[in-house]
Amino acid sequence: MGVLSAVHAPGRYANLRRIQQLDPEVDYDEIVRLTARHEFPWDYVQGTGIAFMRDYGVPSIAALLDRTREFEDHGVKRYDDTILIGDEATLDGIDSPRSHAALRRLNRIHGHYDIPDEELAYVLATTIVGPVRWISAYGWRPLDPHELVALAKVTTRFGELMGIKDLPTTYDGYLALLVDYERQHFAHTPASTRLAEASIRIARTVAPAPLKPLTRRVMIAVMDEPLREALGLPRQPRWFVRAVHAGLRLRGRVLRFAPPRRTPYRHRPTTYPGGYRLADLGPIAMLDDLNRVAGAANG
Template structure:
């Protein structure tokens, strides 16, 4: 398979009909690492809104179970998409997610914003740091996946296009971004989780590197200083260098999807393991295969 074989196929697809297949190729074969990084940045954007971070701060989930909270969010998305969003497995995951969120009386505006971060964030990351930018059909597929998730979760008035999600995100952040101590506490807890993936000696540098990739409005809302220009340039060039290297590598074969092993579940998980302890019964899922490329 050539490096651009899937891209050529994706350009011939109809996103309205084929968005699930495009999403699967995009997240598991073309950009698995980049998509995960974009989702991580999406988490951080949520914390720039005080009433969202205050709720997360009150639950103490990130403070005491940060890695599990991160893994659970990724795995719930995986469960919904693995066999198709309309499959029994996908709908069971959506019901479980709704049961967890139903306890907290979250407004639809907040649900739509969080959804927008998970659509726009990975798209922006891939365009900036992926081995190639997304094509129009891939962007359309990301937006349609967001719309499908909204449908499964009963969230009304979700956009169907990337432009719609970008406008929703920009308008919401212009109105809602503001500093609050809870923003900083939840973001700090999340950075500790991310830094823990690296050797202890590298963790301070990893934290500074991560901050250098965030935009100024988000940094102000989270209560972190803007990093110096030399560090922002270094972080950008390092990721662009990685993109160049990945572009020269062969395409990922169909037999080897780029799914990472969840750190919180070394022996597998059930659907009811995902989420807070009170949200608990289903068969063991096979672990995603380890792949760090």
């Protein structure tokens, strides 16, 4: 558990002990629930957010996302919908009726565009590599091998339900996919910068008031250099980057003294303060068509 793990809050490792007792080949839904919603909820969200920005570094993906103007015109809704579809797909288990309904809706949204399988596979890889990298760097404890196996199982099943073929089945496989794809395709375009700046504005909008002034600089500081360069964002002073990383690592050490989370984390969408339905999720211009098709399928 690490050198410093002997000093921690009572019960802090109870969830980890539970995870280690489970079989990740069978109990992957439960393990992912404990990891993402109890052990590392904030870290998981931050890692996923930075992961989504990696998509902008691929010119063909950036061109499509830029052309839709969803980030520019409906940014906070786009942000909320992305997280909520992920929630819908995992809250009751990846093969639950709720999950299958969410993935059918996601597939209908993607069906409006011509997206190659290799791009979908890369985007899927970012959703597992991003959180794992973040937690490895800043989490209050290292991820257990059982967690990596479970995350890969859920990620692969998510991709299969999207119709993506020949996906990796391990975390190392997704990491290799991401690294190889970025080595071949990462490049800066004006669209990538527009998308990055739009995403930073979204983050500033949903950030707590005291953090809003530093949102842009902090987001750039946590990016690796290939990503920052691909997005065309300005280099931050070394002292500032070191301070941000040190602050995040300190937060992780402090959290060892926090009690385990009792209730699972749920995203609180700014767009839907009174709650949402699956029929609310998706680009505004598509909603009528999406819901008409969904209604016909259910009728």
